[in-house]
Amino acid sequence: MLLVPPKDVRPAAEAISAALTKGPIQLLFVCTHNSRRSQLSEALAAHRWQEDPRITVRSCGTEQTACHPSTARALEDLGWDVRDLGNGRFQVQRDLTTLILWSKTLDEVPRDLPIVAMMTCAEADEACPAIVGAVARIPWRYPDPKIADGTPDSRATYRTVAEAIARDLDALYHKLQFTP
Numbered sequence: 001m002l003l004v005p006p007k008d009v010r011p012a013a014e015a016i017s018a019a020l021t022k023g024p025i026q027l028l029f030v031c032t033h034n035s036r037r038s039q040l041s042e043a044l045a046a047h048r049w050q051e052d053p054r055i056t057v058r059s060c061g062t063e064q065t066a067c068h069p070s071t072a073r074a075l076e077d078l079g080w081d082v083r084d085l086g087n088g089r090f091q092v093q094r095d096l097t098t099l100i101l102w103s104k105t106l107d108e109v110p111r112d113l114p115i116v117a118m119m120t121c122a123e124a125d126e127a128c129p130a131i132v133g134a135v136a137r138i139p140w141r142y143p144d145p146k147i148a149d150g151t152p153d154s155r156a157t158y159r160t161v162a163e164a165i166a167r168d169l170d171a172l173y174h175k176l177q178f179t180p
Contacts, residue, residue, distance in 0.1 A: 002148075002157050004164035006171065007140055013175040015136035016055075016116050024054045026113040029140075030124045030131070034061025034103040035068045035088075037120040037142045040162045041169070043075055047097040048173050056113055060104045062127045067101040070145065074158035078166065106131065120165075140168070 019025045027045055031038035042059035049055045066088020075092050076082045083091040089102040106128065109115075115134040119125035122141050131137060142164060148157035 002143060002145075002160045004143060004160060006164075007168040009168065009172040009175045012116075012118065012138045012140065012172050015138055016172075016176060019114055019116055019135050020054055022114070024056065024113055025135075026056045026058060026110075026115045026133075027118065028109060028115045028131075028134075029057075029059040029118045029120050030061065030106065030128060031059070031119075031121045032062050032123040032127065033065040034059055034063075034105070035065045036071050036145055036158075037161065037165070038124075039067050039071045039101045039103075040074060040165050041118065041120055041140075043080070043092050043094075043097070043099055043101060044162070044166045044169050046099055047094050048169050050095065050097045058104075058109060059101075060106045060109050062106060062124050064105045065103045067103055068146070070149065070154060070158045072101070073155065074145075074162040077155070077159050078162055 029038040029041035038059040042057055046057040067090050072082045072090040081093045085091055092099050111133045117131045117134045117137045118140045120140055120142055125139055142161055145158040145161045148154040
């Protein structure tokens with residue numbers, strides 16, 4: 001069983017709170033391939049902050065691949081409606097949140113808002129020395145669920161990582177609600 005301890009959300013809450021004092025921000029989840037952890041984070045964070053116009057949620061990678069089908073399945077397991085659009089693209093919907101998940105590179109990220117970069121994997125954190133427009137860079141590393149691809153534990157592993165991300169985002173959201 002994969003264990004994913006909770007994150008200390010204080011550094012992220014402080015960075016986001018500081019950035020929000022100057023206006024709207026972009027919460028950007030970065031992972032190497034933008035196929036698993038960053039996509040899960042984008043969907044879950046977009047849902048969590050769906051009614052907050054100050055926060056735009058996006059994801060990207062240092063390399064472009066595709067949103068992995070097991071990522072979409074993990075969201076489905078958490079109650080999302082998922083539609084496979086083909087070519088590594090998935091439409092995901094829950095409540096007021098509807099997104100198209102696909103693999104994007106850092107170069108494709110709009111620079112319309114200051115960025116708080118959440119680095120969801122060690123490889124992206126190390127391979128991405130600078131993020132233009134970033135006012136903060138927070139290491140929020142999660143184990144890569146691809147370690148279970150092709151095994152009987154695949155679905156449970158993806159769900160465990162998705163649940164850990166959701167738990168940490170919920171804690172961050174609640175910490176931000178009480179940050180002066």
